[in-house]
Amino acid sequence: MSKRHVSLKTIAQALNVSMSTVSRALRNHPDIGPEVTRKVQELARELQYTPNPLAIGLLKDKTNTIGVIVPDLVTYFFSSIISGIESMANEHGYHIVIRCSYESYDKEKECLQDLLRLRVDGIIMCLAQETQDYTHFDTVLESETPLVFFDRVCRSNEVATVVVDNQEAARRITRHFFESGYRRIAHIAGPAQLNITRERIEGYKQGLAECNLPFDANLLAYCDLSIASATAATQQLLALATPPMLFSGLMIRRPSRP
């Protein structure tokens, strides 16, 4: 018997009533007499009673826990996302358990298994860079544990994903510039082989087209995403006059087969 925590039994014995009476009184069950209810609640407050979430979890098969796996805890991108998740989870009575894959495939598998073992009610994660094989998510799907990928995703017809919609973002920002009165809108792109680069350029062109602006290859610069090369590209464009900008938008994509 743990004396560390007070339980229904503690209160029941102190008041010479049954545990079920205490349980109901605390939840304001109408069947319980007002006098008994008052006494029980008073003692509960005094003793700082809080229901044991383990017991409730066992009974209801629900932990109110969301598992979060990120490749890296320190990078601003991820820590800010964790911050958002924590905030939302909290607001809805959940708490989050953080795990880090360190961009490792093996570690990612381990984290995943650990979270399932914990009986988390759901998992939100970003794939590790190393991960090429996606079969370890079979276990998660079979367990029917809700799963959401963000940023780096896979198996997107089976799993809900949250990703930056690069094309839409580039399209919108291009239009935004146009609507703000600008007519020579440039774009600094990343490495040509990346998807995000292609998507953004596509959105950029789409935006231009929607605004009836011609596409001018001189206004499309490339960089390797390093600060130095971005600076160079900027200066190259500045020589042509108008400074370019690029924002990103966020889109939630639901699985096509739910």
Place this chain on the structure above:
Amino acid sequence: MSKRHVSLKTIAQALNVSMSTVSRALRNHPDIGPEVTRKVQELARELQYTPNPLAIGLLKDKTNTIGVIVPDLVTYFFSSIISGIESMANEHGYHIVIRCSYESYDKEKECLQDLLRLRVDGIIMCLAQETQDYTHFDTVLESETPLVFFDRVCRSNEVATVVVDNQEAARRITRHFFESGYRRIAHIAGPAQLNITRERIEGYKQGLAECNLPFDANLLAYCDLSIASATAATQQLLALATPPMLFSGLMIRRPSRP
């Protein structure tokens, strides 16, 4: 009955043995016959059985969970500390639940209560900037939940703390420079009213003394910790020749009354 998870009962029924036999077989208890043990373990693997931590937690009054409260999840200082905690916790079979106080006193109290309610096995936290009153830690101490403060601390004779030992760090780095052959060692300090400033200056002077170097007021510059003012202070010192450096060391301080 949850069909989501397989339990000892599931295996017991399938094999026509009792739950306790299964329980023991899985833990390689010597009392169980090798044949039965093999069968049980085989089926357990096949069914992907994992013990329910809620049940074990309830039984042992232990959750293997460490609660972590930080004022801010996004700042590098905190996210890197969380990363370290996660890593260590993990290595020792614990998982961590993250909560953020957003530098708010009320939120901090709330986080603390939530973690206690969760029955975490211990709490690691950094005080919110707003927090001036420290009585809300009474509850934690009474519950005998292990508590550790880091960086910003209070009630340090009752609670274990982990803080940067500014004085020792400044002393050591000063000696380090001396031992590396340098004889004119400067120091850039922060705002004069801060404790950390005083401590570092103290250590700096102590280091100089230990090396039999005279303290030269010209080699002590001040800044307000902003990049701009630190730059200015650096340039001021550079005019005098030797570029200064300042590192920090880490020390673990145990409560004086354990």
Place this chain on the structure above:
DNA sequence: TTGTACGCGTTATCAT
């Protein structure tokens, strides 16, 4: 060597 029974804290069902 294996099974039975109890307890951990809670809720829900069924009696009283």
Place this chain on the structure above:
DNA sequence: ATGATAACGCGTACAA
């Protein structure tokens, strides 16, 4: 209006 009991999943002291 209140109490006894079962069930959630597990470990263990005790019985066989």
